[in-house]
Amino acid sequence: MSKKKKPLAEAQPENKNSPHQRRFEWWKLLLPMGLTLLLARPWEWRVFESETPAFAPLKPIVRPDSGIVFIARNGAADRSQDLDVEFDSLLFAGAGRLLRNTEPQQWLFSLAxxxxxxxxxxxxxxxxxxxxxxxxxxxxxxxxxxxxxxVVQAAIEAVPGRPEDRQFRGLVASKLQDEEDTLKVEVAFHNEGRLQQASLPVKRVTDLETGVTYFEFETTIQGLPKIAPEDTRYGAPFFAFRVTDAAGNRYYHQQSYAQFMAPGDNRFGVNSIADIEVKRLPPDLRQRTTVAIRLVPKPITQLANGSPALVLKVESMLGNLNQLDWTDLPPPLRSPQPLTFIYRNEEQVAIAFGNQYVDEKAPANAAAIYRVEQEGRDGQVYSSNSAQAGPGKEPSDDFLSVEEAQRMIIAQGFYDRFLNPKGEGVRHQYDVIERDGEKLVIDRATNLTWQQSASSNYMTFEKARAYVAEMNAKGFAGYRDWRLPTLEEGMSLMERGKKNGDLYIAPVFDSKQRWIWTSDKQAPGAAWVVLFNDGGCGHNVVGNSGCVRLVR
Known part of the structure; x- marks a missing residue:
């Protein structure tokens, strides 16, 4: 027989006093409590934590009048409350004032x-x-x-044979003499109405005899603009130099263009870093501080298409000379006459005003990889591609040696203060004519026609050749066969004495061009120039600057 199924129990009325029902209601009460705890402010959880608030000075070295900023080092310190401060055993309740909108939390304690x-x-x-x-x-x-x-000891020095370049070097030191102290070295130039600034890399060195720690810097500034004495910018501020230590103390020095470019000894600051009254480091710290450090540069900005903002090419020349040529930034980003910062193996070695630089200190037996940077109108820094020196041009018989140049000058009777001081020079028969609004000088003695004014700007040798091509394309003064003069043609203009202000050239020519390029090369990386300011000739590195006086 099959078992009878028990009928289902009839629904019972709800009994609110049932123990089961009571447990259910307590469980429901736990849910809002849990949500309350989850949404509670973080500091309310610290009743369950054992972490002790931790703090640290934001800057380890400060000026006493600037105040001390503290920063929270853990979550337990991240409270929106003022701090009690004990300074040199003196207690100041609530003196650490909360700084709003800082992350992590910060406080300021002022001694004022x-x-x-x-x-x-x-x-x-x-x-x-x-x-x-x-x-x-x-x-x-x-x-x-x-x-x-x-404390600063600095020198600005002329570069032999390169009148538009300057070597800037020096030493800077802090009187605090603390291993946490750093010094930032900056230069600025007032160029074409725009202030252009640069941070120089420094090397930290400790004198093992005296224990004095100082920072060295050295850079070459190439292609400086030419400003005439009658120009209002000649006596105006041109160069500024600033050193800032970790506390914010500063040393500042500025010079006009006339001071910066003046010949001779241009030094400022103390006579010797070693003589300053500073605290000597203990011997165990001296070895630890003899390390090279780099200033943190501005971040590099890339073009939207990912291509290099500047295109750099490097060519080996003579010995350990490397010539760098680069393009400028695209027109929307390009600044007028921008400063270019040159890096060799990621160490800044120079600043240039033009688009060419000759590195005379390239390592002879090691790779030299170069990169250049420019700052755009938007204030961002843009970098070129990295480039390594390629093979230079092989020597050829087309070069004009110093001995060959002297033999030619003597044979032609040209005057040169050094190579032929007894030379009489050419008895010129000059006529000044005007064609298509341009003045020309015809020398009937040599049958040469010269540009009377020459180029208004100084330029590199390659740019000089480009200038000739541009003038021929324009049909300057109605002609298209202009060229750079040979050294022989250029020296034919040399006068025995100063006939045009302080220049050894006839007054029929413009006096703004103090030396000019010739088409003759002395070596793969050097070309002959005629120096009307010096009464002779010489050879100039092709990356340096000169003027162009066209001839036909």
């Missing part, structure tokens, strides 16, 4: 207006402890005061 003993304001190390009201103060912190500006 506080009645402090003189010892608490002296340069050197000071002890601090901070904490929230009602909490224990943190472990001792150290901040160092520095109120004296950096």
């Amino acid at each position: 207006g506080r009645d402090l003993p003189e010892a608490s304001l002296r340069d050197g190390s000071h002890s601090l402890r901070v904490g929230f009201a009602g909490d224990a103060l943190c472990a001792p912190l150290v901040v160092k005061f520095s109120s004296q500006g950096p």
